[in-house]
Amino acid sequence: MSEPTAGSPRLTVGLAQIDSRLGDLEANLERHLAWVERARGQGIDLLIFPELSLTGYRLLHLTSRVALTPGSPVLERLAEAARPMAVVAGFVEESDRGVLYNSAVLLSGGFFDGGARHIHRKLYLPTYGIFQEERFFRAGQRLDLATLPWGRTGVLICEDLWHPELARRLAVAGARLLIVPSAGPGRIGGGDVPASHESWEMLCRTTALLDSCWVLYCNRVGWEEGSFYPGGSLVIRPGGEVEARAPFLDEHLLVAEIDLRDADRVRWRLPLLADERTDIEGPQL
Amino acid sequence: MSRSVLDRLSLNAPLAVAVLTRFIRDAVETSGTSGVVVGLSGGIDSSLAAALAVQALGAERVHGFLLPYRTSSPESVSDARLIAGHLGLPHRQIDISPMVDAYFAIEPEADSGRRGNKMARERMTILFDQAKKLGALVLGTSNKTEILLGYSTVFGDNASSLNPLGDLYKHQVWQLARHLGLPEQVVAKRPSADLWPGQTDEGDMGFDYRTADEVLWFLFDEGLAPDEVVERGYDEEVVRRIVSFERQFRFKRRLMLIARLSGSAVNLDQEIPRD
Numbered sequence: 001m002s003e004p005t006a007g008s009p010r011l012t013v014g015l016a017q018i019d020s021r022l023g024d025l026e027a028n029l030e031r032h033l034a035w036v037e038r039a040r041g042q043g044i045d046l047l048i049f050p051e052l053s054l055t056g057y058r059l060l061h062l063t064s065r066v067a068l069t070p071g072s073p074v075l076e077r078l079a080e081a082a083r084p085m086a087v088v089a090g091f092v093e094e095s096d097r098g099v100l101y102n103s104a105v106l107l108s109g110g111f112f113d114g115g116a117r118h119i120h121r122k123l124y125l126p127t128y129g130i131f132q133e134e135r136f137f138r139a140g141q142r143l144d145l146a147t148l149p150w151g152r153t154g155v156l157i158c159e160d161l162w163h164p165e166l167a168r169r170l171a172v173a174g175a176r177l178l179i180v181p182s183a184g185p186g187r188i189g190g191g192d193v194p195a196s197h198e199s200w201e202m203l204c205r206t207t208a209l210l211d212s213c214w215v216l217y218c219n220r221v222g223w224e225e226g227s228f229y230p231g232g233s234l235v236i237r238p239g240g241e242v243e244a245r246a247p248f249l250d251e252h253l254l255v256a257e258i259d260l261r262d263a264d265r266v267r268w269r270l271p272l273l274a275d276e277r278t279d280i281e282g283p284q285l
Numbered sequence: 286m287s288r289s290v291l292d293r294l295s296l297n298a299p300l301a302v303a304v305l306t307r308f309i310r311d312a313v314e315t316s317g318t319s320g321v322v323v324g325l326s327g328g329i330d331s332s333l334a335a336a337l338a339v340q341a342l343g344a345e346r347v348h349g350f351l352l353p354y355r356t357s358s359p360e361s362v363s364d365a366r367l368i369a370g371h372l373g374l375p376h377r378q379i380d381i382s383p384m385v386d387a388y389f390a391i392e393p394e395a396d397s398g399r400r401g402n403k404m405a406r407e408r409m410t411i412l413f414d415q416a417k418k419l420g421a422l423v424l425g426t427s428n429k430t431e432i433l434l435g436y437s438t439v440f441g442d443n444a445s446s447l448n449p450l451g452d453l454y455k456h457q458v459w460q461l462a463r464h465l466g467l468p469e470q471v472v473a474k475r476p477s478a479d480l481w482p483g484q485t486d487e488g489d490m491g492f493d494y495r496t497a498d499e500v501l502w503f504l505f506d507e508g509l510a511p512d513e514v515v516e517r518g519y520d521e522e523v524v525r526r527i528v529s530f531e532r533q534f535r536f537k538r539r540l541m542l543i544a545r546l547s548g549s550a551v552n553l554d555q556e557i558p559r560d
Contacts, residue, residue, distance in 0.1 A: 021315075022560045060556040188304060190295050223311040225558050228304055248300075249307055 007149035009176075009260035014044035015233045017252045019222030022056035025066050029054060029074055032089060035253065036082050042255050044085060046148070050181050050220035050229075051122075051158050052090040052102060057183035058224040059092070063136040067094035070105070070119055079107035079117075086148060088155065088218075090181050092137075093119065102137045104155050104181050106146050118146035120155040124163050130185060130227060143169060151176050151260040158182040161203055161217075164210070165285060171211035172273050176238070176263035178207065182219040186230035194230040194248060201234060201242075209240035212266045212273060214258055221251055238263040239270075290499045294456050298464035301457075305449045306341035312447040313342060313422060315560060320346030321424040321447075322416045324408050325376065326479065327364030330450060331426040332471050333462045337449050338424055339372045340465075348419055349376030352408045354385060361479045364471050371468055381407045401480030405441030413444075422446035430455040430494060433501050434527065435534020436486065442478075443537060454502065455494040490530075492523045500527050 016035045021027045032049060039047045051057065054074065055066040068074055068091050078089060086108035093103035101121040108117075121140025125133035143166060146153045154170030154177070161167060161180050170178065182200075189195040200217065208215045215236040220229045233246040235256040246254040267273060313320060320342050323335045338347040349372075351365045362378070369376040384407050389395055395403075409423075416423045425445025427437055429452050437443040450458060455476070462472045476486040476494065487493050500519055503509045504527075511528050515521045536542075543552050551557075 022558050056560075058558055058560075060558055061554070062557060186304070188296060188300050190293070190297055192297060192300075194300065223308055224560050226308075228308065230304075249303055 007151075009151055010257065011045040011150045011260075012043050012255060012257050013216055013235065014039045014042065014047045015216060015218040015235065015246065015254040016047060016049050016053075017218060017221055017231045017233045017246045017254060018049060018053060019220065019229075019251055020050075020053055020056040022224050023059060023062040023066055024056070025054060025068075025074060028056070029077065032078055033081050036078070036085065036087065038253060039085065042253070044255060045150070046086045046088070047082065048088040048179055048181060048216055048218045050090060050218050051104065051183040052092065053181070053220065054089055054091045056224060057220070057229075058227070059136065060132065061136075063092055063100055064094075067092040067100055069094055069096070070117070075105060075107065079109075082107065083109060088179055088181060090157070090183075093121065099138050100136065101140055102133060102157060103140075104157050104179075106148075106153070106155060106179070108148060118144065118155065120144070120146075120157065122157040122160060123166065124159040126159045145170060145173055145175055148177075153177045153179060155179045155181070158184055161207060164207065167207050167211050167213075168276070171213050172276055175213060176260040177214045177258070178211070178216065180204070180215060180217045182217060183229055184219050186228045194232065197230055197232045197248070200232070204234050204236045205240040205242070208236040208238055210272060212238045212270065213263050214238055214260065218254075221249055238266040290502060291456055291495070294454055294498060294502055295460055296453075296457050298461055301453075301461060302337065302340065302465065305337050308449055309338050309341035309424070309447065313346075316422060316446075318422050319420045320348065320422075322348045322350060322412050322419060322421050323424040323426065324412050324442075325349045325351050325365040325368055325374075326426075327361040327368065327471065328474075328476060328479075329458055329462050329467070329472055330428055330476075331365075332368045332467050333458055333465070334424050334426040334448075334450055335368065335372055335374060336462070336465045336467060339374065344373040345375065346421075347372075347374055347424075348415065348421060349374040350412060350415060351376060351378040352381050352411060353378070354404050355380070355382040356482055358477075358479050358482065360474075361477075364474070367468055368471060379411060381411070397481045401478065402438045402441060404480055405438035405478075409441050409444045416446070424449070425451065427451055428453050428455055428458050430497050430501060431486075432538060433505065434490065434497065434530045435537050436490065436530075437537060439537045439540075454498040456498045491526060492520075496520075496523060497527060500524055501531075504528070504531075 088106045090104050093101040103121045106118040123140045127134035152174040154175035186194045187196045204215045204217045217234040221231040230248050232248050235244040237243045244256040246252040349369045412423045423446045425448030428450045503514045
C-alpha cells in the first residue's frame with residue numbers, strides 16, 4: 001500500500017506526561033503552551049498530551065461547563081502555538097447537536113490554512129468501579145485513521161485499547177503508529193511499579209506485538225478527588241519491546257526517535273496482519 | 286504454596302510513601318493553605334499520618350496537637366511527645382478536660398460511650414479551630430479497617446480535610462510505620478482509642494486486627510460472600526460480627542444525607558468535584 005504523503009517515516013515524538021487542573025480550561029491551556037515551548041527546544045515533531053488534558057478527567061457535573069466545539073479558539077491557539085509540531089490533546093467535545101464526547105484532537109499545522117485536524121471520540125466509556133463516563137458522555141461511533149506527514153496513525157483513548165479489535169482494525173488498515181492518550185488511575189500493591197501500570201504495560205506491549213505497530217501510551221499524573229494518576233508513559237516498538245519509559249508520579253516529557261518503517265520491517269518477518277482472516281465461521285463479536 | 290493473605294496485603298512501602306506524600310502536598314498546594322494540623326494521640330495511626338506529612342511538607346508546616354483528657358493514659362501523652370520529638374514537629378498540648386467536664390456537669394448520667402464520643406468531637410473542634418487560625422488543613426488519621434468497621438466517632442476522629450490513611454488496612458499502617466522508622470514503642474503497642482482507662486480496640490471489637498484485615502480484604506477487595514470467607518477458616522461468629530458492623534455503620538461513611546426535592550440537589554444532581 002503506497003503512502004498518501006511522501007514525508008520521511010522518521011520522527012521525534014514527545015509524550016507530555018502532565019497534570020491538569022480539574023475544570024480549569026484557562027490554566028490547562030497555559031500549561032499546554034508551556035510544554036509546547038519545552039518540546040520545541042527538543043526537536044519534537046509530534047507532541048502528545050493525556051486524555052482530557054485540557055479539562056482534567058473526573059469532571060462529573062462540570063463536564064458541560066468545559067466543553068469546546070472542534071472550531072474553538074482554545075484549540076486554535078494550541079495548534080498555532082505548536083506549529084510546525086503536530087499535537088494531540090484531550091478535550092470535552094460538544095458536537096453541533098449538543099452531544100458531549102470524550103475526544104482527542106490531533107492538530108497538525110495551521111488551524112485554518114489546510115492543516116490536518118483529526119478528532120477521535122472515545123468509543124468505550126468505562127462506567128464501573130470509580131468510572132462514570134456514560135453518565136456524562138456519549139460514546140463515539142467511528143474509527144478513523146489520521147494521516148500525518150510520517151504515515152498513517154490511529155488514536156485510541158485509554159479504555160479503547162482494552163478492546164483489542166480497535167487497534168487491530170487500525171493496524172490492518174495501515175496504521176503503523178497508535179497514539180493512546182490516557183487518564184488511567186493508579187493502584188499500588190506489593191510490586192515494584194504501580195499495580196495498575198503492570199496491566200497497562202502488558203496491554204501496550206501485547207498490542208505492539210500482535211499489531212506490529214508503535215504504541216505511544218501517554219498517561220497523566222496528579223490527583224483528582226483522592227485518586228491519583230501514576231504516569232509511567234511508554235513508547236513501545238513494533239514487536240513489543242519498550243523503547244522508552246517515563247518515571248512514575250511526576251510530570252515528565254518523554255522523548256523518543258521513532259521510524260515507522262520499523263513496523264513494516266516487523267511485518268515482513270512476522271506477517272500477522274497480512275495473515276488476518278475475516279472469513280472464519282463460528283461465534284462473532 | 287500460595288501467598289498468605291498478609292503477604293498479598295503488603296505494599297511496596299517506598300512507592301506507597303511516594304504516593305501518599307504527593308497526596309498531602311497536592312491537597313495543601315491546591316487549597317492554598319500553609320500546611321496541616323494533626324492530633325497526636327501517641328498511637329500508630331496519627332504517628333504515621335504525621336510522619337507522612339513531615340515527609341511531604343517539612344516539619345515546620347505540620348502542627349501537632351496533644352489533646353489529652355484527665356483520664357487519658359499518661360503513656361498516650363508521653364508517646365505523642367516521643368513522636369513529635371522524633372519527627373521534629375512543632376507541637377502544643379491543650380487539655381480538653383474543662384470543656385468536656387463542663388458539659389457532663391449538666392449530663393452527669395452519661396455513659397462511657399457518650400463521654401468518649403464527646404472527647405473525640407471536642408478534639409475535632411479544636412483541630413478545626415487551630416487549622417483556621419494557622420491557615421492549615423486538618424489531617425485525618427482513620428484507617429480503612431476502622432472506617433469499614435465503623436470504629437470511630439462520626440464528626441469526631443473521622444472528620445478531616447484530607448486523609449492519607451483511609452485506604453490502608455491496619456496491617457499496612459504497621460508496615461508503613463516500620464518502613465518510616467517510627468519508634469517501636471509506638472508501633473508495637475496495642476492499639477487503643479484511650480477514651481477510658483484500659484480500653485483497647487481489639488477488646489472493644491471482640492477480634493484482632495489481623496483477623497479483621499483479612500476478613501475485610503476477602504469481603505471487599507476480593508468480593509467473597511461471608512460464607513465463602515468462613516470456608517477459608519475464619520470463625521463464623523467473628524465473620525458475622527464484622528459483616529454486621531460494616532452494615533450497621535455505613536452511615537458514618539456517607540456524611541450528608543440530603544432529601545432531594547429539586548432537580549439540582551447538591552449531592553446527587555450537582556456532583557461538583559472539590560478539586
